[in-house]
Amino acid sequence: MSADRPYFLTTPIYYVNDLPHLGHAYTTVACDVVARFMRLDGHRVKFLTGTDEHGQKVERSAQAAGLTPQQFTDRISGAFRDMTGLLNISHDDFIRTTEPRHVRGVQALWQELERRGEIYLGRFAGWYSVRDEAFYDESELVGGPTGAKIAPTGAEVEWLEEENYFFRLSAWQDRLLAFYEANPDAVAPRSRRNEVLSFVKGGLKDLSISRTSFSWGIPVPGNPRHVIYVWLDALANYITALGYPETDQEEFSTFWPASLHMVGKDILRFHTVYWHGFLMAAGIAPPKRVFAHGWWTVEGRKMSKSLGNFIPPHELVDKYGLDPVRYFMLRELPFGSDGDFSHRAVVGRLNGDLANDFGNLAQRVLAMINRNCAAAVPEPAPFTAADDRLLGDAGSLLDRVRPLIADQAFNVALETIWRVVAEANRYVDEQAPWALRRTDPARMGTVLYVLAEILRHLGIVTQPFVPAAAASLLDQLAVPPEARAFADLAARLPPRRPLPAPHGIFPRFVDTEAAD
RNA sequence: GGGCCCGUAGUUCAGCUGGUUAGAACCCGCCGCUCAUAACGGCGUUGUCGCAGGUUCGAGUCCUGCCGGGCCUACCA
Numbered sequence: 001m002s003a004d005r006p007y008f009l010t011t012p013i014y015y016v017n018d019l020p021h022l023g024h025a026y027t028t029v030a031c032d033v034v035a036r037f038m039r040l041d042g043h044r045v046k047f048l049t050g051t052d053e054h055g056q057k058v059e060r061s062a063q064a065a066g067l068t069p070q071q072f073t074d075r076i077s078g079a080f081r082d083m084t085g086l087l088n089i090s091h092d093d094f095i096r097t098t099e100p101r102h103v104r105g106v107q108a109l110w111q112e113l114e115r116r117g118e119i120y121l122g123r124f125a126g127w128y129s130v131r132d133e134a135f136y137d138e139s140e141l142v143g144g145p146t147g148a149k150i151a152p153t154g155a156e157v158e159w160l161e162e163e164n165y166f167f168r169l170s171a172w173q174d175r176l177l178a179f180y181e182a183n184p185d186a187v188a189p190r191s192r193r194n195e196v197l198s199f200v201k202g203g204l205k206d207l208s209i210s211r212t213s214f215s216w217g218i219p220v221p222g223n224p225r226h227v228i229y230v231w232l233d234a235l236a237n238y239i240t241a242l243g244y245p246e247t248d249q250e251e252f253s254t255f256w257p258a259s260l261h262m263v264g265k266d267i268l269r270f271h272t273v274y275w276h277g278f279l280m281a282a283g284i285a286p287p288k289r290v291f292a293h294g295w296w297t298v299e300g301r302k303m304s305k306s307l308g309n310f311i312p313p314h315e316l317v318d319k320y321g322l323d324p325v326r327y328f329m330l331r332e333l334p335f336g337s338d339g340d341f342s343h344r345a346v347v348g349r350l351n352g353d354l355a356n357d358f359g360n361l362a363q364r365v366l367a368m369i370n371r372n373c374a375a376a377v378p379e380p381a382p383f384t385a386a387d388d389r390l391l392g393d394a395g396s397l398l399d400r401v402r403p404l405i406a407d408q409a410f411n412v413a414l415e416t417i418w419r420v421v422a423e424a425n426r427y428v429d430e431q432a433p434w435a436l437r438r439t440d441p442a443r444m445g446t447v448l449y450v451l452a453e454i455l456r457h458l459g460i461v462t463q464p465f466v467p468a469a470a471a472s473l474l475d476q477l478a479v480p481p482e483a484r485a486f487a488d489l490a491a492r493l494p495p496r497r498p499l500p501a502p503h504g505i506f507p508r509f510v511d512t513e514a515a516d
Numbered sequence: 517g518g519g520c521c522c523g524u525a526g527u528u529c530a531g532c533u534g535g536u537u538a539g540a541a542c543c544c545g546c547c548g549c550u551c552a553u554a555a556c557g558g559c560g561u562u563g564u565c566g567c568a569g570g571u572u573c574g575a576g577u578c579c580u581g582c583c584g585g586g587c588c589u590a591c592c593a
Contacts, residue, residue, distance in 0.1 A: 015593045194520050195588050356555055364552035429557040508553055
């Protein structure tokens, strides 16, 4: 297994118009799990996140807050940076679209597209909504009470004519379809891939990629009256963070094309049609895979500004603890589907899967070792068939989980790991080491050794999902930090190594409020 | 309007290219154990597989229609 197989993955860069909420946390944690998994599996990982800071909406929000756009974006971007700390995110880089390295890269990309004849100056006229930053077709509009035209989103629109630069997206339709055809895993999950295919097959129009109606953006090279369309600006972060336009440098050639762009389902099209079009047109390979995940409802209700039920990530972490939240988000539903974030469901997972199944398994084993084996890894005698079976289950775990992570099937991966947890609990009952203590202490030692070994496997394999709890478990097994990679699974715990006093890794959640 | 997806035990869901008595988890009931975070283990109950037809020796699993729900349909994370 080569030690430097590159793996580049990204979250979307988050739009600084809103403070971070559950949805942002979800995408980011999912990426973090992949990043940690790949590192432990020996890949050379680059994990990128950041903030998207240009656009008319930001300009206006800043104004409303009495700040300059730069001050405003500094503040909100800071909140996203804080979120990465709060969620124990292991990103390698955090890019902001207001940074010079990005601005320079975007302008270079623009010039490259221009040089290749992919951009032309045209005129765009239509009904425009400032709030939505979008044009609408006449047929989509309805008349409002005052006679004003109203967009489907409820926003007022106005007739706008402006000179725009256009990208020749229409010319890329066939080549895009050929790419999806040749790369069936490039857009996932399957249902989303279908959507993209039908969208592209429906015909592509050229895309307006500059604006003159506001100035908070990256100036178009050679025509600073225009700023570059926010999506062209934003998407480019994935390559500007690798040093684009220096495509011959090590960073870029190592990590591009990206292994995985993780996105919410709402921005799938930008990441699979426009982005691929821009890249191909600039002579750059498209990313290997884009995965669109679903949305959370909260207690059965859609998250929305009007309902005011955006959950700030710190609220969840304060209430349930970080690792339980991370675990819940990835275990509760098939990645890609929508799901419901309910208190009842979180507590069910926390107390059931984490505290009762896994935490208690660790506790019962470690406590027995601590009390009956002089607080040291016991010395095993030859293994029985039952021992070998359980050790075999744990030993094959990584090979079963690896393809599931590559598929972003986090819930199945966790289910697979937890099957070993259940096997181990069953084994404890069957072997009854507390009885062996009197009848056959040597056998008791072997049973507890096997269990300690299982815990070591579980601790190592669960690190990407619940890093702090897994670290605590491995500490309690006296596994040194440098022996926690997946390659170390093949080793065995050295007998007689002293162990610290055990303590719980997943405390039960006790509901102090509602006593129902 | 066009396209895609879904509707399986009380709940959340698995069921790949059609094939013995339809599965898991949670919940619930009984039993066991007592090492452990009153945690763990065993056994068990529940299903017109949305509805109606069709293809087939045989259909949750394929086809048609209908009912119900969701998503996409161009520049909003």
